Amino acid sequence: MTTTLVSVTSGRLGRARSRALLTGILAAVVVALVATSLMVGQTFYGPGEVLRVVLGQHVPGASFAVGELRLPRTTLALVAGLALGLAGVTFQTMLHNPLASPDVIGISSGASAAAVVAIVVLRLPESLVSLVAIGAALLTALVIYLLAYRDGVVGTRLILIGIGISAMLDSVVSYVIVRAATWDLQTAMRWLTGSVNGAVWSTVAPLTLAVLVLAPVLLAQARPLRLMQHGDDAAAALGVPVERTRVIAILAAVGLVALATAAAGPIAFVAFLAGPIAARIVGPGTSLMVPAALVGAVLVLGADLVGQHAAGNRYPVGVVTGVLGAPYLVHLLIRTNRAGGSP
Amino acid sequence: MTTAHTLVAEAVTLAYGDRTVVEELDLRVDDGRITVIVGANACGKSTLLRALARLLPPSGGRVLLDGKELHRQPTKEVARTLGLLPQSPVAPEGIVVADLVARGRSPHQRLLSRWSGADDLAVAEALDLTGTSDLADRVVDELSGGQRQRVWIAMALAQRTDILLLDEPTTYLDICHQVEVLDLLTDLNRDRGTTIVMVLHDLNLAARYADRLVALSRGRIVASGDPSEVLTPAVIRTVFGMSSEVVPDPVSGRPMVLPVGRHHSGRLAATA
Ligand SMILES: Nc1ncnc2c1ncn2[C@@H]1O[C@H](COP(=O)(O)OP(=O)(O)O)[C@@H](O)[C@H]1O
Ligand SMILES: [Mg+2]
Numbered sequence: 001m002t003t004t005l006v007s008v009t010s011g012r013l014g015r016a017r018s019r020a021l022l023t024g025i026l027a028a029v030v031v032a033l034v035a036t037s038l039m040v041g042q043t044f045y046g047p048g049e050v051l052r053v054v055l056g057q058h059v060p061g062a063s064f065a066v067g068e069l070r071l072p073r074t075t076l077a078l079v080a081g082l083a084l085g086l087a088g089v090t091f092q093t094m095l096h097n098p099l100a101s102p103d104v105i106g107i108s109s110g111a112s113a114a115a116v117v118a119i120v121v122l123r124l125p126e127s128l129v130s131l132v133a134i135g136a137a138l139l140t141a142l143v144i145y146l147l148a149y150r151d152g153v154v155g156t157r158l159i160l161i162g163i164g165i166s167a168m169l170d171s172v173v174s175y176v177i178v179r180a181a182t183w184d185l186q187t188a189m190r191w192l193t194g195s196v197n198g199a200v201w202s203t204v205a206p207l208t209l210a211v212l213v214l215a216p217v218l219l220a221q222a223r224p225l226r227l228m229q230h231g232d233d234a235a236a237a238l239g240v241p242v243e244r245t246r247v248i249a250i251l252a253a254v255g256l257v258a259l260a261t262a263a264a265g266p267i268a269f270v271a272f273l274a275g276p277i278a279a280r281i282v283g284p285g286t287s288l289m290v291p292a293a294l295v296g297a298v299l300v301l302g303a304d305l306v307g308q309h310a311a312g313n314r315y316p317v318g319v320v321t322g323v324l325g326a327p328y329l330v331h332l333l334i335r336t337n338r339a340g341g342s343p
Numbered sequence: 344m345t346t347a348h349t350l351v352a353e354a355v356t357l358a359y360g361d362r363t364v365v366e367e368l369d370l371r372v373d374d375g376r377i378t379v380i381v382g383a384n385a386c387g388k389s390t391l392l393r394a395l396a397r398l399l400p401p402s403g404g405r406v407l408l409d410g411k412e413l414h415r416q417p418t419k420e421v422a423r424t425l426g427l428l429p430q431s432p433v434a435p436e437g438i439v440v441a442d443l444v445a446r447g448r449s450p451h452q453r454l455l456s457r458w459s460g461a462d463d464l465a466v467a468e469a470l471d472l473t474g475t476s477d478l479a480d481r482v483v484d485e486l487s488g489g490q491r492q493r494v495w496i497a498m499a500l501a502q503r504t505d506i507l508l509l510d511e512p513t514t515y516l517d518i519c520h521q522v523e524v525l526d527l528l529t530d531l532n533r534d535r536g537t538t539i540v541m542v543l544h545d546l547n548l549a550a551r552y553a554d555r556l557v558a559l560s561r562g563r564i565v566a567s568g569d570p571s572e573v574l575t576p577a578v579i580r581t582v583f584g585m586s587s588e589v590v591p592d593p594v595s596g597r598p599m600v601l602p603v604g605r606h607h608s609g610r611l612a613a614t615a
Binding site: 284 | 417420422463466479
C-alpha cells in the first residue's frame with residue numbers, strides 16, 4: 001500500500017512536471033517566433049526597437065514597419081493559430097477522432113464561403129462579415145450533424161459527410177472568386193488557402209477579443225471533455241453533464257474557427273495538425289488544450305515566416321501549412337481504411 | 344465503511360425514441376449485497392443498468408436514490424454515491440494506467456481544485472485491490488484483456504462509491520480471469536460493504552456469486568430472489584427458450600445449469 005502510494009504520487013508528479021516543462025518550452029517557442037516575425041522583414045529591427053514600438057513609443061522608420069505592418073500581421077498569426085489549435089483539439093477530443101477537426105469536416109469552409117459571399121456579393125462591411133461567418137459556421141456544423149444523425153452520431157459517417165460538404169463549400173469560394181475579377185491575387189489566396197497578408201486591426205481585434213473570451217470557456221470544459229473520450233456513458237457515470245458540455249464546446253469551438261477564418265481565411269490544416277502534434281510532444285493522458293493552442297500558434301507563425309522569407313517566392317501561410325498537413329491527412333485516411341472505420 | 348443507501352426503480356418504463364425496451368419494472372436493490380441480472384441478448388439488461396445509473400431518463404415511473412428522484416439530482420452528486428462501469432468503455436490512446444485510474448476521482452474534484460493526497464491514496468488503494476499496482480506506469484492499450492478489465496474496475500474503485508454497477512465486467516475474459524474479477528468484486532462487497540449490481544452472461548458464475556439473481560426477459564422481471572429459487576428449468580425456459588437440467592454445483596452447492604440442446608442428451612433420454 002505505502003509503496004504503491006509512493007509510486008503513484010511520484011509517477012504523477014513526474015508526469016505533471018515533464019508536461020509543464022514541455023508546455024513551457026512550447027510557450028517559449030511561440031514567444032521567440034512572435035519576436036522574430038516582428039524583427040525580420042525588408043529592414044531588420046533589433047529587439048530594443050521592436051519593444052519600444054510595441055510599448056507605444058515613436059521610433060522613426062520602425063514605428064511604421066513594425067507598428068503598422070508587422071504588428072497586426074503577427075498578432076493575427078498568433079491569435080488565429082491559438083484559436084485554430086484550440087478549436088481543432090476540442091473537436092478531436094469530443095468526437096474521439098483525429099479526422100474530426102473543423103477544417104476537415106467543412107466548418108472552416110462554411111465560414112470562408114459565407115465571408116466571401118458577404119464581401120463580394122452582398123458587399124457587407126467588415127464588421128458584419130465576422131458575424132455572417134459565425135452564423136454560417138454554426139449552420140454548417142448543424143447541417144453536418146443532422147445529416148450524420150441516425151440513432152446517434154457515428155464519427156466516421158460525420159467525417160465523410162463533412163468532407164463532402166467541405167468540397168461543396170470550397171467550390172462556392174472558387175466560383176465567387178473567379179466571378180470577382182477585380183480582386184487581386186493576394187485577397188483571392190486569402191480566401192482559398194488562408195493568409196495573414198494585409199492584416200488590419202479591424203479584423204484582428206474581434207478575433208483577439210473572441211480568443212480572450214472563448215479560450216477560458218473551453219479550458220473550463222477541459223476536464224469533462226477529457227472524460228468524454230471514454231464514451232458518453234462512462235463520462236456521465238463520472239459525473240460529466242455530457243449534453244451541456246458538448247453544446248458549450250461546439251459553440252465555443254465553432255465561434256473560434258469562424259472568427260479565425262473571417263480574419264485570415266481557411267488556413268489549411270492548422271486545426272487538424274495541432275492536436276496530434278501536441279499529443280506527440282506532451283504525451284496523452286492529460287488535457288491537450290493548452291499545448292494544442294500553442295502548437296497552432298507555432299504552426300501559423302512558423303509557416304508565415306517560412307512563406308515570407310525562406311522560399312524564393314512569397315507564399316501565403318496556408319500554402320505552407322497545406323504542404324505539411326496534406327500528407328498527414330492521407331496517412332490518417334489510409335489508416336482509417338485499414339482499420340475498417342476508426343483510426 | 345459505506346453508508347446505507349436505497350436504490351429503487353418504481354414502475355419504470357424505458358424507451359429509445361418510440362421503441363419501448365423495459366415496461367413498468369419494479370426493482371429494489373438490496374443494500375450491501377450482490378445483485379446479478381441475467382437474461383437473453385437484447386432483453387434490456389444494459390438499458391436497465393443505465394437507468395439505475397441516471398444515464399437514461401425513464402419515460403414512465405421513476406428511479407429513486409435514497410428516496411430522491413435520480414434525475415432531479417446533479418450528475419456529479421450522483422457520481423459520488425453510484426459508479427457505473429459500462430459494457431465497453433474506451434481508453435484514450437496512449438494513456439498510462441495510473442492516469443486512467445486517477446480519472447475515477449473526477450466526481451470528487453471541482454473546477455480549479457488541486458489534486459490532493461486523499462486522491463493519491465484512493466488511486467493507490469484501487470491499484471492494490473485490483474492487483475494492478477505493477478502496471479501503474481504501463482500504457483493501457485498494451486495490456487491484455489484481463490489486465491485492462493482490472494484497470495477499468497480500479498478506475499471505478501477510485502471513485503469510491505457505495506454502489507457499483509457493472510455491465511458484463513467479465514465478457515471477453517478467459518475463465519480464470521472471470522473468476523478473478525468476480526472474486527475481487529466479492530472481496531469489495533464483503534470488506535467494504537459495497538452494494539454491487541452487475542450483468543453477467545454465465546448463468547453458473549451468476550448463481551455462484553449472486554446474493555440475489557434477477558432474471559429478465561423482454562424487459563420484464565421473470566423471477567428474482569435467491570439463485571436456488573430463480574434458476575429452475577421453468578425460468579430458464581422462459582428466459583432463454585431452452586430446456587435444461589439444474590444440478591447442485593459440487594464446488595459451491597449453488598444451482599448449476601446444464602443446457603440440454605438437441606444433441607448429446609443420450610443419458611437423459613435413457614433415464615426419462
Ligand atoms: N442507444 C440505443 N438506441 C436505440 N435502441 C437501443 C439503444 N441501446 C439499446 N437499444 C435496443 O434496446 C434493446 C435492449 O438493449 P440492451 O439493453 O443493450 O440489451 P442487453 O444489454 O440485454 O443485451 C435492444 O433491442 C437494443 O437494440
Ligand atoms: Mg448489454
